[in-house]
Amino acid sequence: MDLSALNREQKTAVETLEGPVLILAGAGSGKTRALTYRTANLIFSGVDPKNILALTFTNKAAREMRARIVSLVGDRAHQAWISTFHSACARILRRDADKLGYTGAFAIYDDDDQASVIKEILKRFGIDDKFIPHGEIRSIISDMKNKLMDADEWFAVSKKDFYAQRVHDVISEYEVRLKTLNAMDFDDLILNTLVLFADHPPVLQSYRDRFHYVLVDEYQDTNAAQYRLVHALTAANGNLCVVGDDDQSIYGWRGADIRNILDFEADYPNAVTIRLEQNYRSTANILSAANGLITRNVGRKAKTLWTEESAGDPIRLFYAGDEREEAAWVCDQIRKLYKTDNSYGSVAILYRMNAQSRVLEEMFMRAGIPYRVFGGIRFYDRKEVRDIIAYLRVIVNPNDDISLRRIINEPKRSIGDATIGDLSEYALKENCSLFNTLYHIPQTLASRPRRCVAEFAALMDKLLAARAEMTLTQYVQRVLDDTGLLNMHRTEDTEESRAREGNILEFLSAVAEYEKAQAGATLEDFLENIALVTDLDRAADSNEFVTLMTLHSAKGLEFPYVFITGFEEGIFPNARRSTEEKDIQEERRLCYVGITRAMKKLFISHAEKRMLHNQLSHNPPSRFLDEIPKHLILDEIGAQSFSFGAKDIQRKATVNPRTGYTSMGFPRAILRDPYLPAGAANLTRGIAASAARAFSTGVLQSLFAPGDRVLHKKFGEGNVTGVTGTGSDARIRIAFTAYGEKEFLLAIAPIVKVLE
């Protein structure tokens, strides 16, 4: 095959097909290209695609790899297993679930479902959630499973005090409960596959016979269970190729063990190690910044990224007064970028915590910049969507009490907590599922609740019977109709209910889309798909939206322009983390990941004060700022970058000598005074007015013009008929269809521009 597009190291990677191979691939070093070429090369060399297993961490990575291999070798590449760890394990478990005491229809529980199970147990055991918070249990369970322990083994290494004893009881019960619910959590998928392999050697052997070549992407993020899985499959022939970058290991908190990659050569003494160190992504300045930062970490694999690219622009740093100003600056910069690039898709805003997105979103909405937030609340996590899913889950797996509880009184059918309590108690006593009690209603129930429960049971009967007759999409539509879930929102007619209805319809189209893509797909397939898919995977690469996401979700992606916001001690590095060197190093790697996402320009911002956890905090600049070589940074304080032609105003404006904020951020003072009157306190009315005039190209004044369509929080959509006044006195007149013409203070009106 034609390898002319590859450099020397990439060629070596592509041509080393047999035996253990470690590819240390720095950020932007053409890792995906090397991997796909290597897999294609395997197939060209006569390896049957069926014998190839490629494991990734995200569906997006899997999909991309599959598509690129298909483009190299054609459709037969589809016979290779290219999937995430979790999907591959789910697939293996579906086939042999009965060997482990589950049925093939087992549900996959996310952390929300997990929390429900744990809460239920805590309640039953009479343990106060404050004594042992359910979140605490959840992380212990996950931690324990990632380390391949069971409840007893966990207890053996714990403090063995009263607290640990109670935790142990809850965990043990959790395991029992999950099995009766016929459900597995995410960690179970990996762990139970290992159990299956350990207890049923012929099953393991069949997979060993099948997968002659195994490839693992992002190997630095594997935990003990995943490590064990990979090695169980490859122990016989050792044809294992792992790719990773120890500098990008950012999932230690999830059990990822960086030693897996650091010790690979010790695990496989005959391993071939290949280093990809030439970076094709970023400018030299961005790369120097990343290198300068990451060299502070110790215990790394020796590796230095280099590039043939020119230096490029300096890194832009902005010191904002608060988070709103920070967001306004980001908007400002994006407008400038848009003027040259004519695209919003080349921009990404990265932050440490999902909570940071809110202020950015508000400002983007006001500025009319189209954006999309990834992560945070997943589409499938929305209440109304979860409700439908719960119905479908119960239909597929009647043992799923957790889902049944969710929907038994949704929409309202007069089955309240008391009735549900009675039913659960009865189920516990009879040792049967909650679903079962619907058909054997306990005698203790009064006649009214009894009738309501019987009605619900009849509904479920009808739905179960209808399933065989129709296609997936038709069936989901039927469930929505018969349960009244859709109607419930339709009749309500509020802004919120309309949004919920929209989400339900979107869900329905997701079902249709899935059915179209996977011919003959069953309801079980679809449920598994949505359990393992994330919003990030749904992301269509688009030119029309600015991307907002956490630094964690940005791994593996690249953007021409990258903003990292909230560069403050306490946020990044995060205060929730210990100050132990180990934790700081992982935060530093996270920072390294963020910086190396940028191709052309990198923007960093921090704020003097910000609202955090609902209270005002003052955070010093992030220590990581000092670790980026000074000469690479262009500090916006002192380097006025706004061309508003309002120099006279700047001279008059009061300057905060420490932050330089009022003077340099002057146009923004106008922008932000609506939100924060205190920020404009330094300005006299006259200055504010003339600044607003000078600010004619700025955000606020030009944002709304007569003829614009806007959406008001209370009055709905309307047309702008006029904008008068300046600065914080600016007023906007809007004609609403239902409410007539009204005038608002532009500054505080809860309005956003409606994009056509």
Add this chain to the structure above:
DNA sequence: GAATAAATTGTTTTT
């Protein structure tokens, strides 16, 4: 006993 209104409380990162 169920539905609704008011009060409270806790927030890192994710397959």
Add this chain to the structure above:
DNA sequence: CAATTTATTC
């Protein structure tokens, strides 16, 4: 500041 828990009304 939302999502859950607790008090109040129906």
